[in-house]
Amino acid sequence: MAGKNQGINPIERWRDFPRARRERRPFNSSQSYTISRILKRALDLIIAAGLLVLLSPLLVSVAAITTLSDRGPIFNSHRRIGYKGKEFGCLEFRTITVDATANAPVTVVGDILKRSSLDKLPQLINVLLGQMSLVGPRAITKEELSNYGEHAYAYMAVRPGLTGHWQTSGRNDVSYQNRVSLDVEYLSKWTLALDFVIVAKTLSALLSRHALLPRVDS
Numbered sequence: 191m192a193g194k195n196q197g198i199n200p201i202e203r204w205r206d207f208p209r210a211r212r213e214r215r216p217f218n219s220s221q222s223y224t225i226s227r228i229l230k231r232a233l234d235l236i237i238a239a240g241l242l243v244l245l246s247p248l249l250v251s252v253a254a255i256t257t258l259s260d261r262g263p264i265f266n267s268h269r270r271i272g273y274k275g276k277e278f279g280c281l282e283f284r285t286i287t288v289d290a291t292a293n294a295p296v297t298v299v300g301d302i303l304k305r306s307s308l309d310k311l312p313q314l315i316n317v318l319l320g321q322m323s324l325v326g327p328r329a330i331t332k333e334e335l336s337n338y339g340e341h342a343y344a345y346m347a348v349r350p351g352l353t354g355h356w357q358t359s360g361r362n363d364v365s366y367q368n369r370v371s372l373d374v375e376y377l378s379k380w381t382l383a384l385d386f387v388i389v390a391k392t393l394s395a396l397l398s399r400h401a402l403l404p405r406v407d408s
Contacts, residue, residue, distance in 0.1 A: 226382050234324050234349075238317040249311060252283055255299055262288035265312055270329040275346045278321040280329045281312035307396060313352045325385040326351025327373035337370050344377040358391035 242249070253264045266286075267279035285300025296304065303309040316322040322329065329350035335342050355372035376384070 230382060230385065234317050237324060238314045242314050245311065252308065256284055259297060259299060260288050269331065270350065271332045271335055272321050273349045277332065281315055283309040283312060285309050310352055317352060323349040323351050325388050326354055327376055328354060328356050328369065341374045341377060353392040354388060358388055358395060
C-alpha cells in the first residue's frame with residue numbers, strides 16, 4: 191500500500207485537500223457535513239472537559255501511584271501526526287519502568303492501565319487542545335502516513351481519535367493492514383451517528399470484566 195507514496199510529504203498532501211474535497215472523494219462536502227463537523231468539535235470540548243472534571247479523583251490517584259512507584263515521570267508523550275499534518279505530543283500515563291532502553295518492562299500498574307485503556311485518559315487533554323477528537327482514526331507517526339496512500343489527505347483532514355473502529359474491533363488481534371483499512375472505512379463513512387455507535391462499543395469493552403482483571407500467566 192505504501193508503494194509510490196513512500197516519500198509522502200504530509201503538508202503537500204494537505205495542500206491538495208481542497209481539490210480532493212471538490213471531487214467529493216471520499217468525504218461528503220455538503221453543508222450538513224460541515225455542520226456535523228462543528229457539532230462534533232463542540233461535543234469533543236464539552237465531553238472531554240466534563241470527563242476530566244468527573245474523573246479527576248481517578249486521574250490524580252493514577253498519577254500519584256505512577257510517579258511514587260518508581261519516582262519516574264507521570265506521562266509519556268509520543269509524537270503523532272494530526273490535523274492538517276501537524277505533529278503533536280500524544281499523551282499517555284507511563285506504563286513502563288524508568289529505563290533508558292527501548293524494551294523497558296511494563297509495570298504492574300501499567301499492565302492494568304494498558305489492558306483497561308485507562309492509560310489513554312490523558313489524551314482528553316489533547317482533545318481539549320484541538321489536537322485529537324474523542325472518536326477518529328488512530329493517532330499515527332509521520333512515517334506511518336505513507337501506508338494510507340491516496341487516503342492520507344483524508345486522514346489529515348480530521349483529528350485522530352482517542353477511540354475508533356480499531357479500538358472496538360479487537361485492537362491487539364487485528365493486523366496492521368486491517369487497522370489501516372478500518373481507519374479508511376471510518377474516514378469514508380463518517381457520520382455523527384457512527385461516532386455514537388463507536389463510543390457505545392468502547393464503553394461496553396471498557397466495562398467488560400476481563401479488561402479489569404489482573405493477567406494470569408498460564
